[in-house]
Amino acid sequence: xxxxxxxxxxxxxxxxxxxxxxxxxxxxxxxxxxxxxxxxxxxxxxxxxxxxxxxxxxxxxxxxxxxxxxxxxxxxxxxxxxxxxxxxxxxxxxxxxxxxxxxxxxxxxxxxxxxxxxxxxxxxxxxxxxxxxxxxxxxxxxxxxxxxxxxxxxxxxxxxxxxxxxxxxxxxxxxxxxxxxxxxxxxxxxxxxx
Amino acid sequence: xxxxxxxxxxxxxxxxxxxxxxxxxxxxxxxxxxxxxxxxxxxxxxxxxxxxxxxxxxxxxxxxxxxxxxxxxxxxxxxxxxxxxxxxxxxxxxxxxxxxxxxxxxxxxxxxxxxxxxxxxxxxxxxxxxxxxxxxxxxxxxxxxxxxxxxxxxxxxxxxxxxxxxxxxxxxxxxxxxxxxxxxxxxxxxxxxxxxxxxxxxxxxxxxxxxxxxxxxxxxxxxxxxxxxxxxxxxxxxxxxx
Numbered sequence: 001x002x003x004x005x006x007x008x009x010x011x012x013x014x015x016x017x018x019x020x021x022x023x024x025x026x027x028x029x030x031x032x033x034x035x036x037x038x039x040x041x042x043x044x045x046x047x048x049x050x051x052x053x054x055x056x057x058x059x060x061x062x063x064x065x066x067x068x069x070x071x072x073x074x075x076x077x078x079x080x081x082x083x084x085x086x087x088x089x090x091x092x093x094x095x096x097x098x099x100x101x102x103x104x105x106x107x108x109x110x111x112x113x114x115x116x117x118x119x120x121x122x123x124x125x126x127x128x129x130x131x132x133x134x135x136x137x138x139x140x141x142x143x144x145x146x147x148x149x150x151x152x153x154x155x156x157x158x159x160x161x162x163x164x165x166x167x168x169x170x171x172x173x174x175x176x177x178x179x180x181x182x183x184x185x186x187x188x189x190x191x192x193x194x
Numbered sequence: 195x196x197x198x199x200x201x202x203x204x205x206x207x208x209x210x211x212x213x214x215x216x217x218x219x220x221x222x223x224x225x226x227x228x229x230x231x232x233x234x235x236x237x238x239x240x241x242x243x244x245x246x247x248x249x250x251x252x253x254x255x256x257x258x259x260x261x262x263x264x265x266x267x268x269x270x271x272x273x274x275x276x277x278x279x280x281x282x283x284x285x286x287x288x289x290x291x292x293x294x295x296x297x298x299x300x301x302x303x304x305x306x307x308x309x310x311x312x313x314x315x316x317x318x319x320x321x322x323x324x325x326x327x328x329x330x331x332x333x334x335x336x337x338x339x340x341x342x343x344x345x346x347x348x349x350x351x352x353x354x355x356x357x358x359x360x361x362x363x364x365x366x367x368x369x370x371x372x373x374x375x376x377x378x379x380x381x382x383x384x385x386x387x388x389x390x391x392x393x394x395x396x397x398x399x400x401x402x403x404x405x406x407x408x409x410x411x412x413x414x415x416x417x418x419x420x421x422x423x424x425x426x427x428x429x430x431x432x433x434x435x436x
Contacts, residue, residue, distance in 0.1 A: 110207050111207060114211045118214040119214075122218050148204060152204075154199075155197050155201065
């Protein structure tokens with residue numbers, strides 16, 4: 001006897017539902033990429049022997065100050081993201097270019113955050129010796145995974161309307177906690193210095 | 195799959211990251227060997243980073259046994275430390291310079307001691323006071339504050355103080371001006387005055403003022419200027435150095 005052809009098709013959604021059939025790849029690919037990015041960063045930070053020092057920028061007293069200000073810049077643009085997202089979704093009155101504002105402030109925030117993350121992973125690594133440090137390490141890796149997911153989700157159309165705001169909010173929340181556990185701590189400990 | 199923008203954003207971030215990483219790997223050793231005075235830590239870094247960049251496996255570094263325990267052989271940095279005892283009753287501050295250390299133990303009410311001694315290259319110290327008190331401590335480099343400028347700049351001292359039959363464990367973190375250890379000795383209206391202040395990292399102060407051998411709670415020191423009013427006179431406390 002051969003396999004009953006109906007047995008296979010019964011596992012799939014019935015044809016009537018095809019117009020709203022979920023395509024797992026749409027969610028799976030961003031989710032898998034996000035997990036891979038976060039885990040890869042964490043593993044690199046854990047395995048790589050932290051060097052302790054790295055580049056510094058002229059005019060700044062320490063790399064900690066450089067990073068704190070870069071992170072603060074990123075957080076500022078992330079807040080622009082929040083406001084412009086409300087504009088794009090029509091929850092706030094906004095100009096016609098609010099979409100462009102959202103895109104470019106996001107890009108800028110991301111690009112500013114990359115050197116900070118590189119320094120973190122290169123010079124300090126993934127550390128867990130304090131609660132603050134643990135959460136910062138964990139969420140720092142999570143952030144770039146979540147951001148990758150957000151970027152990849154943007155490319156899909158016909159997503160549930162709530163998905164992008166949720167993921168975007170997750171990215172913003174993560175970045176805020178990362179900032180609180182690093183730059184704010186730095187400014188409180190060493191003063192608002194450059 | 196129509197919008198290339200998000201992918202380009204990710205790609206740009208990746209490029210920036212890879213560029214910074216290779217820039218760091220390429221320049222890191224040059225910068226440290228030319229500019230910074232810390233020599234021994236850099237030799238370990240130089241011996242490790244080429245291996246790390248050349249091959250992802252960390253095993254090659256194991257062929258040279260000295261690097262791994264070498265942070266302890268680096269010269270002890272000149273630095274100030276301050277913190278409280280584990281039972282929160284007292285404070286301890288230390289100033290290290292050129293392999294010597296001065297420490298001050300103070301409970302802010304009656305008990306105090308100034309201790310002095312040598313710091314060995316592996317970061318341990320045994321300081322003694324004239325009253326027979328003893329401080330044993332160890333610098334734990336790269337602990338307490340994230341390795342911003344790791345073992346060279348940061349660290350904390352864990353140790354114990356034995357004074358008047360009491361045994362106090364303490365943890366002292368690195369200080370940054372104006373926190374630290376201050377001392378003022380003077381003669382005010384014919385009375386010998388000796389004051390010690392520990393200005394903790396959060397700005398709190400623990401201090402004692404001894405007039406002709408009689409200890410009392412010290413008036414608040416202005417950490418910015420070091421001035422302190424004592425019996426109507428302005429004294430200036432100096433940062434204590436060994």
